[in-house]
Amino acid sequence: MSHAALLQTHQISKAFGPVVANEKVDFEVQPAQIHALLGENGAGKSTLMKIICGLQQPDSGQVYWKGQQCTISSPKVARAMGIGMVHQHFALFEGLSVTENIAFSIDGAVQGRTLEDQIIDLAERYGLMVEPRRPVFELSAGERQRIEILRALLLNPELLILDEPTSVLTPQEADQLFDTVRKLAANGHGIVFISHKLKEVKALCDYATVLRGGRVVGSFDPREQSTESIAELMLGSRNISTERQHRNIGEKRLQVRNLSITDHDQALHVKQMDVHAGEIFGVAGIAGNGQEVFYAGLSGEQTTTDNNAITINGTQAGSLGPNERRVLGAMFVPEERLGHAAVPQLDLLDNVLLSNISNTEATSKGFVNRRYLSAQVEKITKLFDVKHAGNKTAARNLSGGNLQKFVVGREITKQPSILIINQPTWGVDAVSAMRIRETLMQLAGTGSAIIVISQDLDELLEISDQLAVLHQGTLSPARAVQDWNIEQLGLAMTGSTSGAAA
Amino acid sequence: MNPETTLFLVNLLTAAVLLATPLLLAALGELVVEKSGVLNLGVEGMMLIGALFGYIAAYNFQTITCLEELIPGMCTKEQRVFTFPDYLLALVCAALAGAVLAALFGFLTQTLRANHVAVGLGLTILGAGLTNSLGSNFLGVNYTSVQVADHPEVFGQDILVWFSLVAVPVIWYALQKTRMGLVIRAVGENHDSAYALGYRVARIRFWCILFGGAMAGLAGAFIVLVHVDWKEGVTVGKGWLALALILFGTWKPLRVLCGAYIFGLLWASELRLDHLFPEYQLEWKTVLTTAPYIFTILVLVIISRNPRMIRQNAPASLGKPFNPPS
Numbered sequence: 020m021s022h023a024a025l026l027q028t029h030q031i032s033k034a035f036g037p038v039v040a041n042e043k044v045d046f047e048v049q050p051a052q053i054h055a056l057l058g059e060n061g062a063g064k065s066t067l068m069k070i071i072c073g074l075q076q077p078d079s080g081q082v083y084w085k086g087q088q089c090t091i092s093s094p095k096v097a098r099a100m101g102i103g104m105v106h107q108h109f110a111l112f113e114g115l116s117v118t119e120n121i122a123f124s125i126d127g128a129v130q131g132r133t134l135e136d137q138i139i140d141l142a143e144r145y146g147l148m149v150e151p152r153r154p155v156f157e158l159s160a161g162e163r164q165r166i167e168i169l170r171a172l173l174l175n176p177e178l179l180i181l182d183e184p185t186s187v188l189t190p191q192e193a194d195q196l197f198d199t200v201r202k203l204a205a206n207g208h209g210i211v212f213i214s215h216k217l218k219e220v221k222a223l224c225d226y227a228t229v230l231r232g233g234r235v236v237g238s239f240d241p242r243e244q245s246t247e248s249i250a251e252l253m254l255g256s257r258n259i260s261t262e263r264q265h266r267n268i269g270e271k272r273l274q275v276r277n278l279s280i281t282d283h284d285q286a287l288h289v290k291q292m293d294v295h296a297g298e299i300f301g302v303a304g305i306a307g308n309g310q311e312v313f314y315a316g317l318s319g320e321q322t323t324t325d326n327n328a329i330t331i332n333g334t335q336a337g338s339l340g341p342n343e344r345r346v347l348g349a350m351f352v353p354e355e356r357l358g359h360a361a362v363p364q365l366d367l368l369d370n371v372l373l374s375n376i377s378n379t380e381a382t383s384k385g386f387v388n389r390r391y392l393s394a395q396v397e398k399i400t401k402l403f404d405v406k407h408a409g410n411k412t413a414a415r416n417l418s419g420g421n422l423q424k425f426v427v428g429r430e431i432t433k434q435p436s437i438l439i440i441n442q443p444t445w446g447v448d449a450v451s452a453m454r455i456r457e458t459l460m461q462l463a464g465t466g467s468a469i470i471v472i473s474q475d476l477d478e479l480l481e482i483s484d485q486l487a488v489l490h491q492g493t494l495s496p497a498r499a500v501q502d503w504n505i506e507q508l509g510l511a512m513t514g515s516t517s518g519a520a521a
Numbered sequence: 522m523n524p525e526t527t528l529f530l531v532n533l534l535t536a537a538v539l540l541a542t543p544l545l546l547a548a549l550g551e552l553v554v555e556k557s558g559v560l561n562l563g564v565e566g567m568m569l570i571g572a573l574f575g576y577i578a579a580y581n582f583q584t585i586t587c588l589e590e591l592i593p594g595m596c597t598k599e600q601r602v603f604t605f606p607d608y609l610l611a612l613v614c615a616a617l618a619g620a621v622l623a624a625l626f627g628f629l630t631q632t633l634r635a636n637h638v639a640v641g642l643g644l645t646i647l648g649a650g651l652t653n654s655l656g657s658n659f660l661g662v663n664y665t666s667v668q669v670a671d672h673p674e675v676f677g678q679d680i681l682v683w684f685s686l687v688a689v690p691v692i693w694y695a696l697q698k699t700r701m702g703l704v705i706r707a708v709g710e711n712h713d714s715a716y717a718l719g720y721r722v723a724r725i726r727f728w729c730i731l732f733g734g735a736m737a738g739l740a741g742a743f744i745v746l747v748h749v750d751w752k753e754g755v756t757v758g759k760g761w762l763a764l765a766l767i768l769f770g771t772w773k774p775l776r777v778l779c780g781a782y783i784f785g786l787l788w789a790s791e792l793r794l795d796h797l798f799p800e801y802q803l804e805w806k807t808v809l810t811t812a813p814y815i816f817t818i819l820v821l822v823i824i825s826r827n828p829r830m831i832r833q834n835a836p837a838s839l840g841k842p843f844n845p846p847s
Contacts, residue, residue, distance in 0.1 A: 110717060112710040114837055115703070122700075123707050124718055156832045 023086030025050045025209040026071065026102075026178055031080035033066050040066035042233045043080070048178060048209045053200060055220040055241060056213045057253055058230035059305070059476075064213055067230070068180055071211075072104050073097040103176030105167045107183045113156040117149050121170050141172055145199045161192030168199065179203060180211040183307075185219060197223050215305045217246045217513045231255055250509030254476065266484070269296030272437050272468035273349070274330040275317075278337070282321045285312040289494045292487065294437070294468040299459065300497065301483030302472040305512055309492035310472050311354070314441040317470065318351040319344045332436060342377045348436035350374075352427055354445065354472075356419065360426040363415035367407060368392050370414050371399070371429055378433070399428035403454065420447040427455055431462055438462065441472045456482050476508065490514045533789050538682055539748050541785025543568070543740040543756075545685045547763035548770070548777045549692055550736025555767060556696060557729040558709035560840035562641030563626055564737050565760025566648020567619040571738025573652040575615030576659060576751040582607040612681070612742055619738020620731045622648060627730040631723040637840045649754060659751045681743045686778075688736075693774040705729060709836030712843045722843055737763075765817045771824060772834045784813040 024047045033041040041063045048054045058064050069075040071082070073091040081088050084100055091097050097104075111120050118135050135151045142149055147165040155163065164184060171179055181200070185193040200223060204210055214220055220227060220241050227241040229252045237252045275292040287309050294300045304310060315321035317329070319341040328337040331347040341351065353359040361370045371392050375381035380391050396410050403424035407417055414422060424447070430438060443459065444452035460482055463469050472489075473479050479486060480500060487497040488511040495511050547564050554561050584607060589598035626644050629635040696702035704725060708715045712722045737760065744759070745751045762784065770776030791809040824830055 110711075110714040112707050112714060114710045114833060114835070115706060119703055119706075123703055123715075154833050157829075 024048060024083070025052075025085060027083040027086075028067070028071070029081045029083065031067065031070060031077045031082070033070060033075065033077050039233050041070070041077070044230070044233070044235055046228055046235070048211060049226075050177070050209050051204050051207050052226055053204050053210045053212055053224045055224035055227040056211055056230065057215070057217075057220065057227055057249065059215075059253055059474075062230040062253075063233040064230055065182075066233075068104070068182065068211070068213065071097070071178075071180065072102060098174055098176075101175065101177035102180070103171030103174055103178070104180040105164065105171055105182065105184060109163050109167055111155050111163055111166060114154060116152050116154050117158075117166055118151040120155055120166060121173060124170055125173055137173060138169055141169055145172070145202050146195060147199055159192070161188050161195070164188065164192075164196070172203075176208065178209045178211065180213070182213045183215070184212070185214065185216065193219070215513055217241075217249050220249075221246065229253055246510065246513075247506050250513055251506055253513075254505055254509045266297045266464055267466075268298055268484075269466060272296050272332055273317075273470070276328055276330075277325070278316055278323060278328040279325075280312065280316050280321050280323050282312040282315050285309050286492045287312040287316055287494075288492060289313070289316070290496075292494060292497065294470055294485075296436070296466045296468050297463055298484045299463050299469045299471060299482050301479035301486040301500070302470065302489055302494070303476055303479050303486060303508065303512060304472075304474070304489035306474050308489050310441065310474075310489060312492065313489055313494070314351075314353060314439065314472060317439045318349075318353070345374070346377050350430040350433060350435035350438050352430050352438070352440040352443065354441040356422045356426060357415060361414040361422060364413055366411045366413055367396050367400075367425065368410045370425075371395050374429055375433075395429075395432065398432055399425060402432065403428045403451075403458075420451045423447045424451055424455065427458070431458055434462075434465070435467055437468045437470070439470045439472075443471060443473065444475065444478060452478075488512055529793070533786070533793055536789035536792060537782060537785040538678065539785075540788045541781040542679075542682050542685050543743045543748075544759055544763055544766060544784060545778060545781035546681070546688070546740035546743065547737045547760055548766040548781060549685070549688050549774060550733035550740075551763055552767050552770075552772060552774065552777060553692060553696070553705065554729050554733035555839055556709045556772060556836055557705045557726045558712055558836050558838035558841070558843075559630065559726050559730055560637045560641065561623070561626055561644070561730060561733060562638060562764065563622070563644025563648065563760075564733075564763050565756060565758065566645035567622045567734050567737035568741035568744075568756045568760045569648040569652045569754070570622050570741065571615040571619040572741030572745045572755050573656045573659070573751065574618035575611050575738070575742030576656075576745045578614035579603065579607070579611035579746055580659065582610050608746070611746065612739060615738040615742030616735040617738070619736070619741065620734040623730050623734020623737070624727075626734070627727045631727050631730070634842060634844065636842070645760070653753050656751055656753065660753070679743070679747045681739060681747065684739075689774045689778045696774075706836070709838055712838045712841075716843075716845050722845065762813065765814075768824070769817050769820050771830055772836070783816070787812045787816075 026048045028044055028046045031041050031044040031046070032039070044063070044067055046067065056064050056067070066075065070077050071091065073094045073096050076092070082091060083089065089100070091100070091102075112123065115123070118138060121138060122134055138149070138151050141147065142165070147169055149162060149165050149169065155166070158166075184196055188196060197219075200210055200212070212220070212224055224241050226238070227249070228238040229236050229249070231253060232255075236255075241249065271293055273292075273294040275289050278287065278289040280287050292300075302310070302313065312321065316323070319336070319339055322340060323329075323337045326335045326337040330336065331344055331349050334347050336344055336347060339347075357363045362373065365373075368389065372381060372387060375392070375395075381388055393410050399405065400407055405417070405421050405425045405428065407421065407425075417425060423444070427440065427443060430440075438459075440459070443455050447455065456478065459469055459471065471479065471483065483500050485497045486500045486503055488495040488508065490511060491514060547568055551561060551564050583601045583603045586600045586602065587596040587598070588600055589596070591597045622644060626640055629640045630637050696706060704715075704720060708720060708722050708725050716722050740759070740763070741756060744755055749755065766777055766780045766784070769780040787809055791806060
């Protein structure tokens with residue numbers, strides 16, 4: 020081979036228990052190439068990158084580096100070979116300066132002033148402006164990312180992997196990053212660019228590989244493909260089932276008008292959203308597009324001063340907190356099971372009590388009705404077949420799936436008039452997930468209004484009546500699920516059009 | 522300036538140095554401990570242990586020469602000399618004693634991952650109880666009955682005074698400019714990231730805790746060897762004040778030094794109030810006694826209004842439990 024690729028994987032497979040993360044993946048990066056790696060959440064991108072970075076070992080298949088077969092046994096080995104990675108979540112030390120952060124993580128090869136000079140040198144060469152002496156906590160996400168990139172570049176990598184680098188950046192910062200990436204590629208570095216955003220990929224990358232369900236489903240020059248065809252390749256051909264149980268749609272239960280809030284630097288804008296009794300309203304979107312703030316806004320964890328923005332069962336509730344909204348008939352199941360939905364150290368009984376504080380059956384005159392609570396635990400665990408060792412089991416001792424069934428059950432058994440549920444089946448085994456979905460549909464059948472936020476598109480297509488897409492904190496107008504097609508969904512989820520595809 | 526005023530000022534400053542030095546020693550040690558992310562509230566206990574063991578060591582190490590032996594085998598007139606090497610040996614004992622108690626803290630908090638606050642408080646109680654029972658034989662005993670004039674001094678000050686002053690820039694330099702200091706600060710800042718990068722968080726912290734214990738031991742020894750004799754609870758809460766001093770100095774050695782000497786000066790003037798304000802003695806005494814504490818509270822209020830200051834100097838992982846992923 021006279022023209023060996025910089026990096027090549029041959030038939031890489033990796034499974035975690037029954038879950039196949041990578042199946043016979045062939046992936047090739049040339050020097051000076053900007054190679055996009057595309058795919059939904061859980062398509063196997065992270066696993067492939069972890070294998071390349073030495074964090075994980077493949078079950079089978081080979082990795083070639085410049086034409087030579089090699090074993091990347093640890094991140095250290097990967098770094099020594101010349102593979103650098105910029106992670107999506109930065110592992111920086113907030114109280115330390117930029118230089119100190121870099122010095123700490125490169126094993127003390129360079130010290131003090133020389134390091135500072137090197138940083139400034141590199142920064143100038145690639146347009147990565149940083150001030151070496153500033154403490155990190157003062158810096159924006161973009162500046163922090165530049166530190167991560169500089170940190171990787173100081174080790175002189177030949178291959179640089181950028182994991183969803185623009186997800187935390189402002190558009191201006193993203194443009195700067197693209198300039199840097201182009202300069203790096205021009206200097207012969209191979210770049211792997213992991214992203215969901217097709218527009219970026221088309222603008223920046225000269226090659227793309229698409230993963231779906233752990234397999235490579237396409238590799239091509241993204242500039243020569245239409246956004247629509249790439250989106251369809253990522254999502255696959257799915258049937259939107261038009262067949263669904265007939266449910267009586269009743270009166271309006273939840274109304275949202277011009278809701279604008281910000282939580283943890285994530286902004287949310289919902290222009291209009293109506294959910295009726297007997298309806299399941301699905302909210303699709305790729306992770307990190309404002310699902311958390313959307314949930315926080317509806318549950319009352321993040322309130323707004325505009326009381327009219329949210330109406331629950333006819334009462335204006337924009338400025339009400341979670342418990343007040345519960346009194347109005349809304350129930351909530353957050354995404355994070357341990358620590359958000361349930362207190363890990365408390366037992367099941369106490370965890371039921373926590374979401375029943377304003378329930379007069381559970382507490383009266385300041386006293387806790389333990390008999391009622393233990394009956395509730397009984398009911399929930401029976402209904403959902405939650406495996407547990409008695410009421411006194413601490414929540415953290417339940418497995419993920421069992422705990423999820425428990426926290427979903429806790430809200431459902433109260434026959435909520437409105438249920439807002441974030442990622443109902445995340446990390447739950449297939450049978451339990453089906454059980455949860457069935458229960459949600461039954462609940463809608465009895466007249467509850469349900470809002471499901473999920474990254475699992477199949478799930479939403481299966482159970483939703485109305486579907487809207489959340490992209491960068493903005494909720495698209497909702498449409499009946501039959502009126503969407505997969506291409507439009509893909510476009511809306513990747514932000515290739517504003518809001519719904521026209 | 523008349524000679525009387527000069528003398529008064531010299532006395533005042535001498536007293537201030539005597540009062541400030543143990544505070545500075547203990548605070549510098551604890552500063553390193555806190556920079557590594559550990560909150561050791563047992564400074565007072567470690568100072569007491571250091572004080573007692575320093576005192577016992579000093580008593581036992583003094584050199585005795587017999588001058589007169591009227592009855593054979595029994596000395597009737599002896600000379601006790603506390604030499605410079607004896608003094609150093611006593612200091613080493615005090616530092617070791619403090620470090621041993623600190624090692625107990627380190628074992629409980631780092632190896633067994635017990636709560637820092639609970640163990641620290643326990644350490645203080647243990648230190649007080651242990652020294653009260655072990656030290657009862659030494660109440661009222663003068664470790665050196667003869668040789669006060671011979672007390673080892675350099676340029677008119679005890680060597681520990683110089684040691685504490687030199688320690689300020691040394692600790693600053695070590696923390697800010699050396700790789701070791703960078704590692705200590707990084708561990709205190711974000712133990713999870715440091716662990717992920719391959720640093721042994723518990724081990725690094727253990728060494729810092731030992732250093733803090735040794736410094737507290739020296740602080741205790743200074744009190745009983747240079748200042749006053751051994752008595753129960755001889756440190757009179759200086760360990761707690763050392764903890765407050767770190768907040769006062771926002772984890773910066775130079776500011777801790779300033780704080781220690783301000784506190785020292787305030788106490789020293791409190792003791793000489795008769796001279797300063799013969800007529801307002803009682804009121805001023807109250808004010809001056811509480812001044813260090815009011816100062817600390819004021820400074821804390823000012824600091825807490827400036828989140829940037831805290832973010833930059835306070836170790837972010839201070840006192841947080843560290844459970845490495847297994």
